[in-house]
Amino acid sequence: MKKLLMSCLIGLSFSAQAQVPALPDAVESLVDGVMPQVVEWRRDFHQHPELGNREFRTAGIIADHLRALGMEVQTEVAHTGVVGILRGGREGPVVALRADMDALPVEEQVDLPFASRVRTQYNGQDVGVMHACGHDNHMAILMGAATVLADMRDELQGTVMFIFQPAEEGAPEGEEGGAELMLKEGLFDDIRPDAVFGLHVWPIPAGQIAVREGGTMASSDSFRIRVQGQQTHGAAPWAGIDPIVVASQIVMGLQTIPSRQLDATLTPSIVTVGAINGGVRSNIIPDSVEMIGTLRTFDAETRRQIHERVERTATQIAASAGATVDVNISLGYPVTYNDPELTRNMAPTLQRVAGERFVEASLITGAEDFSYYANEVPGMFFFLGIGADDPAMVYPNHSPFFYADERALPVGVKAMTALALDFMNGNGL
Numbered sequence: 001m002k003k004l005l006m007s008c009l010i011g012l013s014f015s016a017q018a019q020v021p022a023l024p025d026a027v028e029s030l031v032d033g034v035m036p037q038v039v040e041w042r043r044d045f046h047q048h049p050e051l052g053n054r055e056f057r058t059a060g061i062i063a064d065h066l067r068a069l070g071m072e073v074q075t076e077v078a079h080t081g082v083v084g085i086l087r088g089g090r091e092g093p094v095v096a097l098r099a100d101m102d103a104l105p106v107e108e109q110v111d112l113p114f115a116s117r118v119r120t121q122y123n124g125q126d127v128g129v130m131h132a133c134g135h136d137n138h139m140a141i142l143m144g145a146a147t148v149l150a151d152m153r154d155e156l157q158g159t160v161m162f163i164f165q166p167a168e169e170g171a172p173e174g175e176e177g178g179a180e181l182m183l184k185e186g187l188f189d190d191i192r193p194d195a196v197f198g199l200h201v202w203p204i205p206a207g208q209i210a211v212r213e214g215g216t217m218a219s220s221d222s223f224r225i226r227v228q229g230q231q232t233h234g235a236a237p238w239a240g241i242d243p244i245v246v247a248s249q250i251v252m253g254l255q256t257i258p259s260r261q262l263d264a265t266l267t268p269s270i271v272t273v274g275a276i277n278g279g280v281r282s283n284i285i286p287d288s289v290e291m292i293g294t295l296r297t298f299d300a301e302t303r304r305q306i307h308e309r310v311e312r313t314a315t316q317i318a319a320s321a322g323a324t325v326d327v328n329i330s331l332g333y334p335v336t337y338n339d340p341e342l343t344r345n346m347a348p349t350l351q352r353v354a355g356e357r358f359v360e361a362s363l364i365t366g367a368e369d370f371s372y373y374a375n376e377v378p379g380m381f382f383f384l385g386i387g388a389d390d391p392a393m394v395y396p397n398h399s400p401f402f403y404a405d406e407r408a409l410p411v412g413v414k415a416m417t418a419l420a421l422d423f424m425n426g427n428g429l
């Protein structure tokens with residue numbers, strides 16, 4: 001996930017639900033059987049991370065495995081994406097399971113025998129590459145679930161689509177990528193899933209599963225505001241229009257969007273100005289100032305309102321000083337929205353897998369391009385704890401010290417497998 005903020009997740013009402021039966025023994029033993037391979041895949045991916053749209057080696061390993069399981073496999077979807085279709089022995093719904101594949105330009109600082117030493121070029125710079133967001137775990141977990149479900153193929157009542165998606169962290173400059181491009185290339189055109197599930201590893205206690213209904217991760221849009229004033233001597237401001245003072249007023253004005261203009265009871269919103277650039281020396285009032293920032297919220301309608309209000313606030317404040325503005329908002333990832341009915345229906349499945357470690361997730365102000373799938377078909381995105389017991393080893397995603405406790409892996413495989421099975425058996429419909 002992009003630009004995430006550290007967040008704590010708290011246990012709420014879900015864990016108070018009635019006892020639900022454990023997974024069938026047959027599923028448990030199939031999962032146990034595949035776990036050594038899952039760990040091996042995860043470590044191999046971890047040691048050989050690849051950046052977005054460059055997941056060539058990774059894609060090859062995944063495609064070979066899905067083919068070996070006897071699936072219909074499509075490769076080079078949205079550059080390096082891999083899609084496997086597993087048709088069960090009986091008719092039933094279509095369920096999609098998604099894992100993202102890309103690593104980050106981060107130099108690994110974790111002391112592991114399989115730590116990444118990979119370096120590459122990124123936007124013209126020499127960088128280290130690391131699975132600092134834990135997507136290595138996502139892929140290994142989904143390959144494990146694919147193995148288990150393929151073993152049960154004859155009994156499956158429906159179809160499973162395995163989506164291995166490149167470039168969740170964003171495509172390289174000048175390229176398209178990720179979930180949006182997979183959908184644009186027709187991912188859901190021939191076989192339309194009835195539901196899509198995805199998980200993200202998160203620095204909460206290892207093996208914990210956290211989920212919530214509705215808006216779960218934020219939309220993430222960026223803006224650029226150029227304030228056009230009129231250059232003059234710093235000692236004679238009345239002879240021009242000072243864009244620095246106007247920009248300062250706009251910064252303050254933008255803060256009234258979340259605090260004064262939006263319904264505070266509906267959902268949190270964030271407006272952040274991340275940079276202001278203008279001027280060259282102390283005694284010159286410059287001609288213009290440029291500001292850039294980010295906009296986050298958890299509700300599609302609120303998102304639309306924020307865009308409108310950023311434009312209005314900047315334009316009118318500038319007009320009050322005789323300045324003009326050019327406001328440009330670039331759309332990033334939409335709100336990751338968990339379909340409430342689907343989430344309510346599938347929560348018992350997650351609870352069954354995580355037991356006492358099943359909690360309600362708090363809002364996360366980072367963004368995820370899983371949101372594009374969930375805007376097409378009902379979706380549910382949940383978090384899997386990978387935090388070590390030693391607090392000194394717990395770091396947020398994207399940190400060079402990000403460490404994933406492998407005790408989470410079997411929980412992840414069971415969760416993905418059980419979601420697919422239960423959904424196909426009609427629990428989610």
Ligand SMILES: [Zn+2]
Nearest residue numbers: 001002133397
């Ligand atoms: Zn990330």
Ligand SMILES: [Zn+2]
Nearest residue numbers: 001002133168
């Ligand atoms: Zn991520």
